[in-house]
Amino acid sequence: VPAAEPDTPNVEVIEFEGLRWINIERPRAIDRAWLEEHYDFHPLDYEDVFSRNQRPKVDEYDGYLFVVLHFPVFDKRVNRLNAAEVDIFVGPDFLITLPNEPLQPLEYLYERCRTNEDTREDLFSKGAGYLLYKVVDACVDASFPMLRKMGLKLERLEESIFDEEANREIVRDLSNAKQEIINFRKIVRPQRTALKDLERTKRYVTGGMHIYFDDINDASERVWDMLENFKEVIEGLEATNESVLSHNLNDILRVLTAFSVIMLPLTLIASVWGMNVHVPGEGTVHAFWAILGLMVVVLIGMVTWFRRRGWL
Amino acid sequence: VPAAEPDTPNVEVIEFEGLRWINIERPRAIDRAWLEEHYDFHPLDYEDVFSRNQRPKVDEYDGYLFVVLHFPVFDKRVNRLNAAEVDIFVGPDFLITLPNEPLQPLEYLYERCRTNEDTREDLFSKGAGYLLYKVVDACVDASFPMLRKMGLKLERLEESIFDEEANREIVRDLSNAKQEIINFRKIVRPQRTALKDLERTKRYVTGGMHIYFDDINDASERVWDMLENFKEVIEGLEATNESVLSHNLNDILRVLTAFSVIMLPLTLIASVWGMNVHVPGEGTVHAFWAILGLMVVVLIGMVTWFRRRGWL
């Protein structure tokens, strides 16, 4: 049974040299009230924060920026990639992050800022723009270990396709890997435009700092490149697996055909001499060996003939 | 038998602070006459309203905007998605909506405006542009529950593909789901351009209101993103289903081959000793057990050999 919702807002604040970073994880109605009391944002933004699944975007207002970003999070309970949404408000002297579920890289960074004075100084002293860069950069970079794992999984799949022990599991594994790549792409695709918008919007960004946002863009494009490549790879593997299955089928059927082709005529010969009519050589032992000899001749003849036609 | 067409125009009007919302469901010739009498629109527009299947578009005129939009409607009778067309005229002091078939979200909104004074004030007090936004927004948002249902259906399909009980129905279900996605895309695709045109056309839109139309665009792009994703997912599922079918085929044929390979030679041996010639050990019971022994040896030999080749 979930505990009753606490009646105090879940607002964490770090302040340093006049710049405030407010983090509200899984914001609820009471947090919204707190926000509306302290900041004067557009009503549509509040709605966006508290509604499900906004599209990644950057909205510019006179006094602040409203940014919505999605990041892939692996949900271990259902073995599935989900999109975690982070809503961000940035003003000249504040950064408000509202993750709709716990997002590790963001938590870590916040924790380090809270506990470690050096980190705090490093991040806060260059203004809200730089702090925003650090937050987004940490979240984007968290995709790379996931991608590396995916890459290893694809390599393992490639090897197991050609294993003799190819079993039904490989089809399911290929399907799962593909759906995972599709899911990842679904999360990253709309993100790219938002990050480009963020680069264009050079507000709260001083001096040579636009290079930093260019850096995020590079990372995001790299993520996309890798996903495009993974998609090509997995599609190639699926096609190959189909070919391998067809090939196995052909091999199996060739054996079956070989056996039928060899056994059926010999059985026919034996059945013919088993008829209750007066068969040639009835009751003589010479006939037995003669018929066995005939069988061997038929056998060799057919094997030779089919060998020549390439069936055996 | 359909009732005779009534001879009075089916025109509903809500008026508030000088702004009028006129709704004419399934407009007929008599409604056209009424419109032509009261408003001076371009003849091409009238034609568009009363002809079938216009493309979604936004046409700007000096005194008004003419908007054609399509929305997906699930027709339960034939289990199919259809496009419902809504033609809209907007002027400085009026909004005329002409749905060519009943469109639930539009009906609901209209009904609420008619009966609830608060809603009416909320919607009408910010001008024709805001009212237009509310109407279009309601219609676009109605797609999300449909999409969520589709998503669930795809997840169910993914699970049932790997069921042992895979039956012929899964092929039909995959096909139906795919055709539904294709149909949905067909409706939404041309819509996107029209909604972008609508955002660009900032007429009858006061102050900071352009943000609202940006919001609709976001929603519409999100619909499109989801459909793109669904298309990728269903194509992946189809490919996987093909692989599963191939795999099953291989398994079935392996069993068949195993049986033939084991049974045919044994039957041949039995038939040979059934010939009406003087077979070795004729009439002795030792021969019976000797031959059974031979059969067991052949059996074990072949199973071993085929095991080693990976056939069994």
Next chain:
Amino acid sequence: VPAAEPDTPNVEVIEFEGLRWINIERPRAIDRAWLEEHYDFHPLDYEDVFSRNQRPKVDEYDGYLFVVLHFPVFDKRVNRLNAAEVDIFVGPDFLITLPNEPLQPLEYLYERCRTNEDTREDLFSKGAGYLLYKVVDACVDASFPMLRKMGLKLERLEESIFDEEANREIVRDLSNAKQEIINFRKIVRPQRTALKDLERTKRYVTGGMHIYFDDINDASERVWDMLENFKEVIEGLEATNESVLSHNLNDILRVLTAFSVIMLPLTLIASVWGMNVHVPGEGTVHAFWAILGLMVVVLIGMVTWFRRRGWL
């Protein structure tokens, strides 16, 4: 035997209020001479008119426009869509249409102008630009009935795929439908650019008339949208048909396997007791029933075992 080519130019003219519409069906050398005598067009244009298969295009010259358009025409003799080419010259006071084969909508419009004074006034009184619009609009609109027929055919195909009576014809029908769609696309694709050029080229177009050419563009894009949709639909149907065929294959093979698995061991048992050695229970009627009993036991055992493994 085709009649000898008449030696008079096949030129039809309608004149009204100083505007002339000249229609020359299947222009020949003699018609070219007539044109060169009366109008001073660029030599390349004459070449284009009399050479095969130009690309749709709009060429602007000082005193006139040269337009090449293609429209799909169903050739009943070979059951195939062909592209009919119409070359058009438009000047301030003339419209010359040169279809390279009879094009029904153009013929009808011309005929109505010739015979009906009202139509003539309606079409000619707004200048050459409006007349051009009417001609092109009629030709573009003629695609919709064809597309509707295609759509119905696709729906019929979808139903017949899941028919138990699926026969070889369905593969051929799917292929034909696909080739038809591919052919239609081939005709329409280059056309779209030309029609957009025509809209941009606002010559001989007075006042608010540019809206009309926008209308043609809408229609042409709608045709393209429908073809894109049809292409997706038919590709989906082909994939589905492949799955259905695989499924049928699996079902057939499962029956075959079931039969072999049940029959072969029983036949082996019977053959063993048919050997001319001293079989247990030789000559007794109890043995007969005992063996039949054994067979039933083996039968039940195997069916049970295979049921459990999911083969039967």
Next chain:
Amino acid sequence: VPAAEPDTPNVEVIEFEGLRWINIERPRAIDRAWLEEHYDFHPLDYEDVFSRNQRPKVDEYDGYLFVVLHFPVFDKRVNRLNAAEVDIFVGPDFLITLPNEPLQPLEYLYERCRTNEDTREDLFSKGAGYLLYKVVDACVDASFPMLRKMGLKLERLEESIFDEEANREIVRDLSNAKQEIINFRKIVRPQRTALKDLERTKRYVTGGMHIYFDDINDASERVWDMLENFKEVIEGLEATNESVLSHNLNDILRVLTAFSVIMLPLTLIASVWGMNVHVPGEGTVHAFWAILGLMVVVLIGMVTWFRRRGWL
């Protein structure tokens, strides 16, 4: 044994009214020396001429244009399409063509200019730009007969797919046709950009002559359209062929299943009465007919049952 390389440059020149057309087929080191002596081109250009497989391109310099174009040439010895490269230098008073292998349309045009005074006057009197147009136009137009042959081949393939006599050759023919189309596309694809650059570069082009280069572009786009269409057609045919093969497989297996289902049980019955135990009706002729009757009943029963399930 190839003859020793002659030691005089292989330079052909036509001069008329101050404009020179120099043609050097398969240029060698000695021709390069000749060129370097007479013209002062950029060193990179010389390198390009004498290195293999440049990309089609148009490079502008102060005193001249350097153009590289590729054209498809059917090499009969290996039954393959190759790209023939033509390097062209154009200046105000010269045109130098350097085909790296004999290119028929270029040879023909050059020959006609050399021998026929009228052609020479026609081509040379309008300046270097017009001459360039004529050369390129002749080379581009040479693709159409090839494309027409390809089109006919595709039509023949379409028909033969549904032939009962479908043999292994059709797979190979489809593959060859596809590889040919892919090859053709590879040659034409980069060419398109170069020809568009050529149109944009209006140098050495006087008066209304830019229309001519527009004409080449039209032709080149038409070639591309046809190849796109051929690609769609051949992919459609391949998919259809796969379906036909699957269908044939189903038909074959249905026959096999039918036979096994009918024959195996009857053989079992016969084998049972062939056992050397006391079978019911042993030695009586009534039993023979009774068993045959039983077989017919079983046969009819099974055929009926399988008919109802749709297997036969």
Next chain:
Amino acid sequence: VPAAEPDTPNVEVIEFEGLRWINIERPRAIDRAWLEEHYDFHPLDYEDVFSRNQRPKVDEYDGYLFVVLHFPVFDKRVNRLNAAEVDIFVGPDFLITLPNEPLQPLEYLYERCRTNEDTREDLFSKGAGYLLYKVVDACVDASFPMLRKMGLKLERLEESIFDEEANREIVRDLSNAKQEIINFRKIVRPQRTALKDLERTKRYVTGGMHIYFDDINDASERVWDMLENFKEVIEGLEATNESVLSHNLNDILRVLTAFSVIMLPLTLIASVWGMNVHVPGEGTVHAFWAILGLMVVVLIGMVTWFRRRGWL
């Protein structure tokens, strides 16, 4: 056991007429210290040099350019294409190349500059821009021999697909070739944008030198064209191989069916006369020949019938 990292920076320098080329292969922490001491680059650049797998890019700064490029390198140990990264700093009087693994063409060029005075003069005398061009050009050109090998491999694969001896290896070879092409594309794709950026950035490039970077771009686009073509070719080959496998399957099954159809009924006849009841003609030799005759008639009848239906 790897040797302990030497504690002197691994910096090689060539200097000529005031221009320095510094090459640091596999830069380590100590090299970074050396660089930071001697040059004042942006901290992000240092991070990029020492982190894995940057995206190819060109970053402009006031005093220098920072370029990251990737080139394919065939790793013989694992039979796989890897991307070698080269980071480059260019200033008015220096070029610093930092390959993260040995890159042959770069090594060769550096070695030639070091040992051969002529080469050094040729490369260094035209400024840093020209030296950069030469370095990049050498690395890009190194792709062509690899591509040519790939092309030959594809041709060999095409031939072996239609070999009668088609074995399981072909599926694996097709898959490997495809994965190799996919890998190559992955390396080259992001490179293209970077090289275009490099062309646009005309810094340190004097006079007519921009033509040289255009040349690199041409080469890089050619690489891409060839890879696109290879991708089409290999996809075509995979589809063809699938068809060939299906065809073989059909042929095998036709033989199997033929045999069953011929043998099973004959065996049934023989079994019927083998029953221990009073069969017609029991004990007579005429019956034997009569039954054999019956068998031949049945055989011929069935073969004829199936021939007519196209099964044999």
